Amino acid sequence: MNNAQHLWWEQSKSELALFVQLRKAGAAQCHLLHYLQMATEKLSKAYVWRSGKAPPKSHTGFVRFLKALLDRRPAELGFISRALGFARPEDLERWVSRVQPLAYALQNIAPAEAQNGANPEYPWPHEAPAHCPATHVFPLWVSLADEGQGRKLILFIEKAILRFDVYA
Amino acid sequence: MPSTFDRDAMAKWYAGRHLGTDSGVEEIHFLPRESPPTEIRFVEINRLIPETTDLEPIDFGVDIGGSDAHTLLVLDVTPAQWEAIRAGRLPLPSGWTLDGSETIGRR
Numbered sequence: 655m656n657n658a659q660h661l662w663w664e665q666s667k668s669e670l671a672l673f674v675q676l677r678k679a680g681a682a683q684c685h686l687l688h689y690l691q692m693a694t695e696k697l698s699k700a701y702v703w704r705s706g707k708a709p710p711k712s713h714t715g716f717v718r719f720l721k722a723l724l725d726r727r728p729a730e731l732g733f734i735s736r737a738l739g740f741a742r743p744e745d746l747e748r749w750v751s752r753v754q755p756l757a758y759a760l761q762n763i764a765p766a767e768a769q770n771g772a773n774p775e776y777p778w779p780h781e782a783p784a785h786c787p788a789t790h791v792f793p794l795w796v797s798l799a800d801e802g803q804g805r806k807l808i809l810f811i812e813k814a815i816l817r818f819d820v821y822a
Numbered sequence: 823m824p825s826t827f828d829r830d831a832m833a834k835w836y837a838g839r840h841l842g843t844d845s846g847v848e849e850i851h852f853l854p855r856e857s858p859p860t861e862i863r864f865v866e867i868n869r870l871i872p873e874t875t876d877l878e879p880i881d882f883g884v885d886i887g888g889s890d891a892h893t894l895l896v897l898d899v900t901p902a903q904w905e906a907i908r909a910g911r912l913p914l915p916s917g918w919t920l921d922g923s924e925t926i927g928r929r
Contacts, residue, residue: 701883702880702881702882702883704883704886705881705882705883705886705893707881709880710878710880717844717846717870718880718882718896718898720843721839721840721843721844721882722880722882722883722884724839724843725836725839725882725884725894726884726885727823727884727885728823747842747843750843751842751843751845754843754844754845754846755845758846758870762870762871762872767872768872769872769873
């Protein structure tokens with residue numbers, strides 16, 4: 655792991671820790687999504703730094719991270735899969751395909767990507783606010799919290815961040 | 823994955839994986855011309871990314887070090903951005919060209 659990766663990883667771990675605390679405290683869905691999205695964005699950027707080149711400044715990246723992970727050499731993919739809780743690389747590959755709609759929804763919920771729609775920070779639409787994040791029920795959070803695939807994604811994110819040093 | 827580095831074969835392998843795991847990707851364009859011999863350049867047309875996404879290729883960090891070390895650079899674009907690139911209204915990254923490109927789509 656190079657120094658840039660280490661710095662982005664530290665930020666990702668800190669945001670994940672805050673997500674966990676907010677969830678325990680019963681915070682509004684918007685805050686949970688905000689910190690979960692930010693933690694995955696930092697994780698993605700920490701990973702992209704493995705090439706030694708700076709990632710783009712955009713918020714997107716979590717799906718790209720998942721794809722880049724699967725592009726690793728087969729020998730490396732074996733231990734990466736195990737580190738992330740999958741018995742075999744094929745299991746990780748299949749799961750990534752299935753969870754991808756949720757992963758896209760999470761990366762695209764950042765205000766800059768949300769196209770003046772539902773986002774975890776600002777009332778929307780900007781010109782004539784009709785919704786407030788703090789009181790909004792986010793279908794994405796309902797999926798993450800109440801559906802098996804969503805809960806698995808949160809567990810995966812936690813493992814991917816906490817065990818980043820294994821595969822960085 | 824091919825056992826030794828063959829750029830064309832490796833490009834097809836990566837493209838197959840990306841099309842297989844990412845339903846947002848509609849088509850991949852492999853741009854071998856004017857790229858270094860160990861560099862694979864993709865333009866991936868993705869219907870699930872926002873228009874605001876930067877037009878900046880990402881190094882996937884696929885195979886660093888070793889005798890088969892190579893680079894995979896992916897430029898994610900929306901369908902509208904792809905049309906603008908083809909029409910010459912949106913530039914590709916410096917040094918990239920569509921001349922001699924190969925299209926890899928879903929079967």
